Amino acid sequence: MSAWRDFFASRxxxxxxxxxxxxxxxxxxxxxxxxxxxxxxxCMERDVAxxxxxxxxxxxxxxxxxxxxxxxxxxxxxxxxxxFRPRAGSAPIVRFVLGMLxxxxxxxxxxxxxxxxxxxxxxDGNAILGLLGLVGGVWIGTLFLKGSYNLGRNxxxxxxxxxxxxxxxxxxxxxxxxxxxxxxKDLSGIIFYSVKGPGAQFAPLPVSLAVGLAVGFLAxxxxxxxxxxxxxxxxxxxxxxxxxxxxxLVAAFLVNLILGQxxxxxxxxxxAHTMGLWNFAGMVVAGLAFTLAGGCPGRQLFLAGExxxxxxxFVLGMLxxxxxxxNFGLAxxxxxxxxxxxxxxxxxxxxxxxxxxxxxxxxx
Amino acid sequence: MSDxxxxxxxxxxxxxxxxxxxxxxxxxxxxxxxxxxxxSRENVLRAAATLGWQAGDIQVEGSEYRLTLKKE
Numbered sequence: 001m002s003a004w005r006d007f008f009a010s011r012x013x014x015x016x017x018x019x020x021x022x023x024x025x026x027x028x029x030x031x032x033x034x035x036x037x038x039x040x041x042x043c044m045e046r047d048v049a050x051x052x053x054x055x056x057x058x059x060x061x062x063x064x065x066x067x068x069x070x071x072x073x074x075x076x077x078x079x080x081x082x083x084f085r086p087r088a089g090s091a092p093i094v095r096f097v098l099g100m101l102x103x104x105x106x107x108x109x110x111x112x113x114x115x116x117x118x119x120x121x122x123x124d125g126n127a128i129l130g131l132l133g134l135v136g137g138v139w140i141g142t143l144f145l146k147g148s149y150n151l152g153r154n155x156x157x158x159x160x161x162x163x164x165x166x167x168x169x170x171x172x173x174x175x176x177x178x179x180x181x182x183x184x185k186d187l188s189g190i191i192f193y194s195v196k197g198p199g200a201q202f203a204p205l206p207v208s209l210a211v212g213l214a215v216g217f218l219a220x221x222x223x224x225x226x227x228x229x230x231x232x233x234x235x236x237x238x239x240x241x242x243x244x245x246x247x248x249l250v251a252a253f254l255v256n257l258i259l260g261q262x263x264x265x266x267x268x269x270x271x272a273h274t275m276g277l278w279n280f281a282g283m284v285v286a287g288l289a290f291t292l293a294g295g296c297p298g299r300q301l302f303l304a305g306e307x308x309x310x311x312x313x314f315v316l317g318m319l320x321x322x323x324x325x326x327n328f329g330l331a332x333x334x335x336x337x338x339x340x341x342x343x344x345x346x347x348x349x350x351x352x353x354x355x356x357x358x359x360x361x362x363x364x
Numbered sequence: 365m366s367d368x369x370x371x372x373x374x375x376x377x378x379x380x381x382x383x384x385x386x387x388x389x390x391x392x393x394x395x396x397x398x399x400x401x402x403x404s405r406e407n408v409l410r411a412a413a414t415l416g417w418q419a420g421d422i423q424v425e426g427s428e429y430r431l432t433l434k435k436e
Contacts, residue, residue: 009406083402085427090375145381153373156400156427223403231377236384236411294375310375 005081008221011243017222018244022251024211025118028066030259031203035270036122038252039066039215040115041297042106042286043271045315046322046331047199048172051192054319055326058186059197063176065205068169069212070298074220074305075166076213081221086162088309091151094355095310098293099300099317100324101348105285107322107331108278108341109133110271112297113226113290116283117245119272121252123264126272126279133280137287138230144292144356145235151292151359154310162307165315176205198271220306225299227290273336278345282332285348292355366393371408372400372428379404380411387415387433394420397431405429 007013025038037043043060050061078084106112109130111119116134119127179189186195194200202208218224222244229241256262266274273279290296293314295303300318303311325331330344338344369386371379383397395417399405409419412433420432 009410081402085401087373087400090373145377150378151375154375155373223406225376228376235377236380236414238411238414240410294377 001081004221008218011240014222014224014240014244015247017218017224018247019251020218021114021215021224022117022121022248022253023255024215025114025248026121026252026255026259026261028203028208028211029261031207032201033203033208034198034201036119036124037111037115037198037271038118040111040118041067041070041301042103042112042318043110043115043198045297045318046103046107046325049319049322050194050199050326052172052175053190053192054323056192057326057331059194060199060326061186061192061194062199062202063172063191064202065173065176065209066212066215067301068173068176069209069214070216070219070301071166071169071305073213073216074302075216077217077220078306083220084162084307086157086159086307086309087154088157088161090154090310091359092310092313094151094359095293095314096317096320097351098289098355099314100321101351102286102289102293102297102314103318103321104325104330104344104348105137105282105287105289106297107325108282108337108345109286110273110332112286114248114296114298117226117249118252119269121249121262122256122270123262124269124272125264125266126269126274126276129276129280130283133283134287135230136280137284137289138227138291139234140284141288141291141356142231142234145231148360148362149292149356150361152361154308157309161309164309165304165312173209216302216305219298220302223299224302225296227287227296228299230287231291271334273332273334275332275336278332278337278341281345281349282341285345285352288349288352288356292352366396366432369395369397371404372398374404376403376407380407383408384411384415387412387417387435392435395433397433398428399431400428405431
């Protein structure tokens with residue numbers, strides 16, 4: 001057990017996990033997931049929000065089993081390695097709002113950091129500006145961290161408190177099983193499905209769930225985090241997490257080459273638009289929100305799986321953020337930014353600066 | 365008497381930030397860091413090592429760790 005623990009904490013461990021995610025993300029596309037979206041935590045949570053009717057964007061409604069797998073896989077790893085630590089209480093309302101803002105920014109770009117890498121690995125040049133925006137957002141976040149930004153300490157809580165998000169995920173899985181898709185129908189019982197569009201593209205349920213569980217397990221062990229990768233480089237000149245992030249990119253690129261999924265260009269890329277400035281600015285918002293919350297969307301799911309109630313609140317914020325994005329015309333589409341997407345980016349940035357400047361505390 | 369840094373309950377990257385801040389002011393000696401997650405334990409030890417601080421004694425107290433860092 002201790003040897004495994006050491007392996008996952010090592011440089012080779014994080015690289016292996018990044019490569020695993022990259023390989024299986026590309027394979028999930030081959031097996032049915034949308035283009036350059038083998039795994040996208042933001043898009044998949046957005047699809048989940050659509051499946052349970054939080055928004056009614058017809059093209060993006062599917063109860064993605066990968067998200068469920070991420071939380072439950074991380075929880076399994078936490079239990080096996082005795083790391084399940086129920087904790088909560090570090091500024092939950094702020095974390096909820098940060099989750100909302102992160103989702104709003106990510107849906108202007110059309111992807112979380114994982115998908116930004118996968119888009120680049122698939123040849124989508126628009127992802128370059130998205131990734132630069134992510135770096136910019138994280139860099140602004142590190143200035144706040146150096147300036148004593150801090151949401152305060154959490155406290156240990158009841159074991160059952162740590163179970164709540166995993167139980168919600170089990171509930172979603174039950175809904176997915178009880179109400180399977182009915183061909184050409186957008187509603188099965190109480191669960192919405194997409195008849196066309198990205199929401200209608202998905203790998204078989206057992207495959208999606210199995211990959212989700214495996215990724216959740218491995219990412220919990222290795223602490224894989226794309227925001228942390230950039231943050232640690234900027235703040236501490238540390239390459240540890242970054243090497244995992246780069247491994248994801250390289251592995252996905254190689255598998256895409258082998259599978260014929262690498263198609264370089266800017267126009268006509270799957271689920272992407274070419275408005276460079278807003279690809280950049282959307283990810284500045286998302287990157288800053290992740291940094292102020294202490295983790296990228298994937299990492300928040302894994303933390304929630306190991307009992308972190310504050311991370312769970314961030315996840316719920318992202319689900320509501322997806323609803324807000326689609327209900328109010330903030331989310332982009334392949335045609336470009338939504339009618340209020342630009343307003344949303346500017347207001348979100350203002351909200352994040354307000355949080356960053358006003359929530360400072362000396363801890364030592 | 366060692367300096368004690370209480371990083372319990374703090375989320376990433378606060379434990380590393382406050383530990384490094386302290387280590388840079390001391391430059392040598394012994395520091396004790398209290399953390400309550402395995403992630404913080406790994407991150408603090410990894411960051412301390414980059415400044416040449418070695419992990420001495422690591423005590424487990426319930427769900428918490430008491431990390432002793434040393435530099436000659």
